[in-house]
Amino acid sequence: MRSKLANSVARYLLLALFLFILIGPLLWQFTLAFKGKGDDIYAVPPYVIPKDPTVSNFVEAFNRIPVLRYFANSLVVAAIGVAGNIVGSTLAGYALARLKFRCKRLVTVLIFAAMLIPGETLLISQFIIVKDLGLQNTLLGAALPGLCGAMNVLLMTNAFAGVPVELEEAGKVDGANIWQRFLHICLPQVKGTMTVVAIFAFVGAWNAFLWPLIILGDDSVYTLTVGLNRLKNQFVSDPRLIAAGTVIALVPIIVFFLTFQRHFFKGVEEGGIKGCRGASPAGR
Numbered sequence: 160m161r162s163k164l165a166n167s168v169a170r171y172l173l174l175a176l177f178l179f180i181l182i183g184p185l186l187w188q189f190t191l192a193f194k195g196k197g198d199d200i201y202a203v204p205p206y207v208i209p210k211d212p213t214v215s216n217f218v219e220a221f222n223r224i225p226v227l228r229y230f231a232n233s234l235v236v237a238a239i240g241v242a243g244n245i246v247g248s249t250l251a252g253y254a255l256a257r258l259k260f261r262c263k264r265l266v267t268v269l270i271f272a273a274m275l276i277p278g279e280t281l282l283i284s285q286f287i288i289v290k291d292l293g294l295q296n297t298l299l300g301a302a303l304p305g306l307c308g309a310m311n312v313l314l315m316t317n318a319f320a321g322v323p324v325e326l327e328e329a330g331k332v333d334g335a336n337i338w339q340r341f342l343h344i345c346l347p348q349v350k351g352t353m354t355v356v357a358i359f360a361f362v363g364a365w366n367a368f369l370w371p372l373i374i375l376g377d378d379s380v381y382t383l384t385v386g387l388n389r390l391k392n393q394f395v396s397d398p399r400l401i402a403a404g405t406v407i408a409l410v411p412i413i414v415f416f417l418t419f420q421r422h423f424f425k426g427v428e429e430g431g432i433k434g435c436r437g438a439s440p441a442g443r
Contacts, residue, residue, distance in 0.1 A: 185409075191402040192216055200398055216403035220390060223400075226407060228379070229386035232298055233365055234411075236382055239302035240364030241357050247307035248356050249349075252315025253341055257327070267316075273309040282373060289374060298380055301371045305364055311356045318352035319345060354419050361415050365408075383408050 190207050194200060197211030220226060254260070255267060285304050286295075294300030322345050330340045346353075368384045375381055387404040390396075 188402050188405055191399055192406045194399055216397075216399045217407065219400055220403045220407065224386050224389050226383070226386070229381050229383040230407075230411075232380055233383040235298045236302045236367075236371070237361050237364040237411075239299065240305045241360045243302070243306035244308055244311050244356050244360035245353055248311035248315045249346070249353065251307070251312045252317075253319050253345060255312070255316040256319035257345070270309045270312055274313075278304075279369070282370070285370070286373060294374075296375055296377050296380060298382075300374050301367070301380075301382065302364060304370055305360070305367065308360065308363070311359060314352055314356060315349065318349040322348045358416060358419060362412055365412060 186207065187205075190209060191200060193212050193214065193216070194209040195211035195213035195215065198209050255263065281304075289295055289300045289303060292300070294303065326344050326348075327340050330344045335343070366384060367382070371382045371385050372388075375385060378386075387401075387408060390400050390404050
């Protein structure tokens, strides 16, 4: 009895520690954005609830930089990234999971290898390619390197591999061609994973900073993450103002996740139930 109680207490303490590590900095950043001039942000011990709450930091951020324009640019880059990852990862995942072709194993190995290469080592080659394509200083050039992620391809490959083969065989018997089987049989089974891919792609494109900073030189095409860097003065920086900018940048990610989380969990649940039903006769 005591051992079970001790295990439960240890699990909850560990969970609380992880929540503190993950949510603590986010909560501090959020409250810092609402602290006014009367708050001592360097107080020891620190306090979370502002004593002089204000929204002037957000107003100042909007006055200093064109937030809405940067916001729109980031939305364009994120939309390109989401569309590219959904289409590219879905087609590549289906091909790797279902189709038979030469060098299939080699392609899979290369995708794994792409995940192991640090992105910073490819910046020079990516910059040269994008520049030669005439896409420097464009939103498409900022979105191009993240158009199809290796991790997303593997996620979709695993999702399609979990779809019962019998479903496709039944469609083939009914006269469905490969595109009809892909669109009407397999694709509805992996909507949950497609939502995961969309969320990963959106967050990655929205939070990207280094590549847009390199490829974008015109202020009019800055993404929000690059534009927020202008809130930092060369000599003096106001942490409250920077925190307000980060909160502004965080809102779309939260909204995007909250919008699609229901579809994600519903898709995963339905896919698991269908997968179990489809696999049970074979198991027998």
